[in-house]
Amino acid sequence: MAKTGLKIAIVGGGLAGLAAAMKIAEAGHDVDLISVVPVKRSHSVCAQGGINGAVNTKGEGDSPAKHLDDTVYGGDFLANQPPVKRMTDMAPEIIYLFDRMGVPFSRTKEGLMDFRRFGGTLHHRTAFAGASTGQQLLYALDEQVRKWEVAGKVTKYEGWEMLSLVLDNHQVCRGLIAMNLQDLQLKAFSADAVIMATGGPGLIFGKSTNSMTCTGSATSVCYQQGARYANGEFIQVHPTSIPGEDKLRLMSESARGEGGKVWVPRDPKDARAPRDIPETERWYFLEEKYPAYGNLVPRDIATREIFQVCLEGHGVNGENQVYLDLTHIPADVLTERLGAILEIYEMFVGDDPRYVPMRIFPGVHYSMGGLWVDFEQRTNIPGLFAAGECDYSIHGANRLGANSLVSCVYGGFVAAPSAIDYAKNIERGNTETNGIRDAELNRQQGINDSIVKSEGGENQYKLHEELGKVMTDNVTVVRYNDRLQATDDKLRELQDRFKKISINDSNLWATQAIPHARQLYNMLELARVITLGALNRNESRGAHYKPDFPERDDENFLKTTIAEYSAEAPVLSYEPVDVSLVEPRKRDYSSKKKG
Amino acid sequence: MTTNAHHEKKRLENPPAAFKVKIQRREREGAAAHWETFEIPYRRNLNVISVLMDIRKNPVTVEGKQTTPPVWDMSCLEQVCGICTMVIDSRVRQSCSALIDDLLLASGTDTVTLEPMSKFPNVRDLKVDRSKMFDHLKQVNAWIELDGTYNLGPGPHIPNEVAQERYAFSRCMTCGCCLDACPQYGDGNYIGPQAIAQARLFNMHPTGKITEEDRLNGLMGEDGITNCGNAQNCIEVCPMSIPLTKAIYETNRDITVDALFGWLKK
Numbered sequence: 001m002a003k004t005g006l007k008i009a010i011v012g013g014g015l016a017g018l019a020a021a022m023k024i025a026e027a028g029h030d031v032d033l034i035s036v037v038p039v040k041r042s043h044s045v046c047a048q049g050g051i052n053g054a055v056n057t058k059g060e061g062d063s064p065a066k067h068l069d070d071t072v073y074g075g076d077f078l079a080n081q082p083p084v085k086r087m088t089d090m091a092p093e094i095i096y097l098f099d100r101m102g103v104p105f106s107r108t109k110e111g112l113m114d115f116r117r118f119g120g121t122l123h124h125r126t127a128f129a130g131a132s133t134g135q136q137l138l139y140a141l142d143e144q145v146r147k148w149e150v151a152g153k154v155t156k157y158e159g160w161e162m163l164s165l166v167l168d169n170h171q172v173c174r175g176l177i178a179m180n181l182q183d184l185q186l187k188a189f190s191a192d193a194v195i196m197a198t199g200g201p202g203l204i205f206g207k208s209t210n211s212m213t214c215t216g217s218a219t220s221v222c223y224q225q226g227a228r229y230a231n232g233e234f235i236q237v238h239p240t241s242i243p244g245e246d247k248l249r250l251m252s253e254s255a256r257g258e259g260g261k262v263w264v265p266r267d268p269k270d271a272r273a274p275r276d277i278p279e280t281e282r283w284y285f286l287e288e289k290y291p292a293y294g295n296l297v298p299r300d301i302a303t304r305e306i307f308q309v310c311l312e313g314h315g316v317n318g319e320n321q322v323y324l325d326l327t328h329i330p331a332d333v334l335t336e337r338l339g340a341i342l343e344i345y346e347m348f349v350g351d352d353p354r355y356v357p358m359r360i361f362p363g364v365h366y367s368m369g370g371l372w373v374d375f376e377q378r379t380n381i382p383g384l385f386a387a388g389e390c391d392y393s394i395h396g397a398n399r400l401g402a403n404s405l406v407s408c409v410y411g412g413f414v415a416a417p418s419a420i421d422y423a424k425n426i427e428r429g430n431t432e433t434n435g436i437r438d439a440e441l442n443r444q445q446g447i448n449d450s451i452v453k454s455e456g457g458e459n460q461y462k463l464h465e466e467l468g469k470v471m472t473d474n475v476t477v478v479r480y481n482d483r484l485q486a487t488d489d490k491l492r493e494l495q496d497r498f499k500k501i502s503i504n505d506s507n508l509w510a511t512q513a514i515p516h517a518r519q520l521y522n523m524l525e526l527a528r529v530i531t532l533g534a535l536n537r538n539e540s541r542g543a544h545y546k547p548d549f550p551e552r553d554d555e556n557f558l559k560t561t562i563a564e565y566s567a568e569a570p571v572l573s574y575e576p577v578d579v580s581l582v583e584p585r586k587r588d589y590s591s592k593k594k595g
Numbered sequence: 596m597t598t599n600a601h602h603e604k605k606r607l608e609n610p611p612a613a614f615k616v617k618i619q620r621r622e623r624e625g626a627a628a629h630w631e632t633f634e635i636p637y638r639r640n641l642n643v644i645s646v647l648m649d650i651r652k653n654p655v656t657v658e659g660k661q662t663t664p665p666v667w668d669m670s671c672l673e674q675v676c677g678i679c680t681m682v683i684d685s686r687v688r689q690s691c692s693a694l695i696d697d698l699l700l701a702s703g704t705d706t707v708t709l710e711p712m713s714k715f716p717n718v719r720d721l722k723v724d725r726s727k728m729f730d731h732l733k734q735v736n737a738w739i740e741l742d743g744t745y746n747l748g749p750g751p752h753i754p755n756e757v758a759q760e761r762y763a764f765s766r767c768m769t770c771g772c773c774l775d776a777c778p779q780y781g782d783g784n785y786i787g788p789q790a791i792a793q794a795r796l797f798n799m800h801p802t803g804k805i806t807e808e809d810r811l812n813g814l815m816g817e818d819g820i821t822n823c824g825n826a827q828n829c830i831e832v833c834p835m836s837i838p839l840t841k842a843i844y845e846t847n848r849d850i851t852v853d854a855l856f857g858w859l860k861k
Contacts (some may be wrong), residue, residue, distance in 0.1 A: 022744060023744065026743065026744055037668075037670055037676070037678060038678075038725075038726070038729065038769075040677075040729070040768070040769055041670055041671075041676040041677060041678045041768075042676075043670070043671065043676075045671060045675045045676050045768070046671050046673060046675060046676075093746040096746065096747075096748055096749045096750070097744055097746070099749050099750035100739070100741060100747065100749070100750040100802065101738075101739050101741065101750075102739040102750070102761075102796075102797060102800045102802065102803055103765075104758045104759070104761040104762040104765050105758065106755065106758060106759075106762075107753055107754065107755035107758045108755070109755070110752065111752030111753050111754055111755070112749075112752065113749070114755075129762060129765070130762055130766075132675065132766060135675055135766070135768070136762075136765055139765060143732075143737055143738035143739070144738055144741070144744075146729070146732060146733060146737070146738060147736075147738045147740075149733070150733050158726070182718060211670040211671045211672070211676065212669050212670050212671075212672065213670050244640065244642075244645075244672075245638070245640055245641055245642070245645035246642060246644045246645040246648060246672055246691070247672045249672070249673050250673070336759065340675075340766070344673055344674070344675075347674065347692050348640075348642075348692065348694070350603065350605075350606070351602060351603050352602040352603075354602075355602040356602050356603060459652060459653075461648075461651060461652045462652060504654065504661075504663070504664065505663045505664055506663060507622055507623075507663050507719075509622065509623045509719055510623070510666055510718050510719040510722060511663075511666065512651075512664070512666055513664065
């Protein structure tokens with residue numbers, strides 16, 4: 001007999017987690033929502049440019065089939081195609097739903113949603129709310145989930161960090177352990193199913209465009225407890241970010257979607273102010289090499305071109321920076337369509353991009369890899385599901401701009417009914433599970449206690465800096481096998497030194513030292529998955545580029561990398577990609593027509 | 596126009612070799628506050644967050660005393676999540692977008708002062724608990740009522756002007772600056788500008804308008820909109836430049852209209 005009153009725990013309250021929470025509550029079940037920050041402050045707020053869906057209101061003949069083709073082609077054919085098709089088919093209704101929720105999408109004269117262009121497509125397919133679309137979409141879900149909170153269907157645990165899964169003797173997920181970040185008390189959450197929606201691991205690279213909560217710690221925990229981690233080596237480096245002391249701030253692709261042009265002076269020694277350099281003495285290198293897509297080539301390509309231009313000494317003032325120029329567009333148009341991101345640039349750099357070209361450089365942005373899931377968002381651990389950036393399923397070797405928001409919501413919308421179906425059919429927790437829960441609680445408390453006692457003199461924040469530097473230097477835009485091997489050696493050294501950290505905080509109330517130490521431990525484990533996945537993949541595909549293996553090698557590597565935890569090192573294996581819908585072809589954005 | 600001078604940043608011309616950061620510390624809620632001062636080597640493009648990160652790495656005061664790392668909240672660092680709000684040189688704002696150059700230029704001193712927000716429980720050091728702001732949003736039903744999340748096609752046609760006006764309200768990140776600066780807010784006596792502006796956001800939407808009364812009711816209680824003293828501090832400090840006083844004015848007007856003519860609907 002089907003059971004009622006299911007309890008599903010969701011970890012993470014960004015777009016994917018809230019999308020799942022809303023669907024589960026609407027289906028009449030109960031949700032425990034666990035999030036390190038108040039969910040309204042999740043990293044989804046940082047998404048700027050928009051959300052893709054082939055609504056085809058511009059008479060361009062766009063369709064979900066073309067969205068599918070652009071997505072798998074942009075991802076260099078590494079994504080399993082059936083879930084991508086399901087997502088691109090669902091995308092228009094996802095956008096309509098947000099429209100009904102009251103998201104202030106920018107409008108046409110007729111009062112319809114407006115759409116703009118984004119990278120990797122020739123269609124106007126991106127719905128947007130100014131240049132803070134992620135913020136607006138997250139708020140819409142936050143509001144709907146708040147309604148369910150008032151109705152008693154959703155219980156939020158904000159300011160709680162997940163530490164581990166509770167797995168029974170059959171390796172079935174029965175709940176999780178989380179820590180209250182204020183009093184550091186641990187609590188076991190029993191659940192009929194758990195959905196991971198914890199976002200990306202950008203902090204592994206030290207400075208990235210990610211929020212400070214994006215450590216990948218929770219997904220790393222799942223991996224260490226037996227969940228398969230897929231395609232970890234595919235890390236997107238966004239072509240346009242603003243370098244900073246504390247982080248790399250994103251400059252949205254929508255700047256180029258609205259006509260922004262990337263250039264450097266033809267003469268690298270040209271020291272004139274940008275506006276004094278005549279057109280003929282500017283090198284629009286993306287437009288020159290890619291006439292059809294121009295500045296809107298996919299991110300992996302734009303990033304490598306910018307990186308290469310700077311490497312060859314063509315960067316502005318000889319530094320690692322190129323111009324992203326909007327100054328040919330009227331200031332009032334820029335303010336309406338891009339205001340939010342231009343404010344960010346002006347706030348942190350000081351110059352007004354409406355009048356002065358921005359100076360930008362690539363920065364770590366997104367993980368295409370993540371927890372392995374099947375086409376119903378199920379991980380290999382029964383009872384454990386994943387959705388959003390923390391799962392690997394949609395973007396293959398490279399994500400197209402404005403596909404992340406739609407994939408997060410899609411993941412949540414599929415994970416929710418999938419988790420409900422699963423939960424209806426399992427045996428309920430019993431006394432055996434209770435014992436297992438307490439044992440896991442004690443194990444986690446033991447880890448906290450040992451961190452408090454540890455006094456070897458190593459500074460965890462310095463270790464984190466070293467981690468970020470070695471990963472950024474060797475495991476981002478250009479990868480060489482000797483440096484990847486050296487990186488793994490360094491990671492093992494850091495793991496050794498981690499055992500000797502001192503937390504240097506005698507006051508444990510609301511201390512950030514213990515949570516950070518636990519995140520760092522987990523980041524180091526995941527960093528090895530990323531690095532060794534890259535070492536093992538001797539080809540170039542999407543964001544993964546090896547000059548020593550410059551071509552895509554479908555014969556050997558049209559395969560998903562699977563990492564499974566062992567104490568020694570991640571165990572790598574490969575599984576074939578489902579390319580049943582679009583036959584793989586060579587990616588070529590340089591010809592005049594679509595590839 | 597021959598120069599771009601006013602579009603480019605004013606920078607500190609003769610930056611000091613080092614500057615001081617004075618931080619109000621509190622071990623936990625209810626404990627006595629005390630001050631600690633740290634010295635930081637000057638670099639270009641520092642913001643308050645990167646300074647706090649520096650101190651966290653090596654928490655030693657100017658007196659050479661080893662202390663605990665300061666506790667504060669941070670997340671997006673792009674002034675869009677609102678979490679890192681604190682009081683910096685007596686002004687409530689996000690610490691990620693508070694640049695050291697600007698602060699030293701404005702104060703004309705060599706010291707930056709950091710305090711926690713004043714209207715919320717102080718958890719520890721610079722960290723506060725703003726959960727009551729989310730309760731305020733519950734009180735005004737700050738959402739659109741949907742029949743269901745299944746596919747019912749697009750929402751209503753909306754003029755772009757209305758979308759843009761709503762967008763301005765929809766940028767509120769619940770940071771609490773408006774509440775911290777409001778002389779009326781505190782002790783549960785006034786719901787404050789943020790929730791009123793969110794009620795306005797949904798009342799301006801054609802679908803939201805249908806349940807307008809539920810939102811207005813949430814603002815008519817003892818802690819309601821009439822407690823606004825029109826000090827206008829809120830618009831001074833709002834980092835998103837949300838027209839908060841306009842929202843208060845228009846919502847007040849709607850409540851009056853509802854009070855005068857609402858009985859006709861019954």
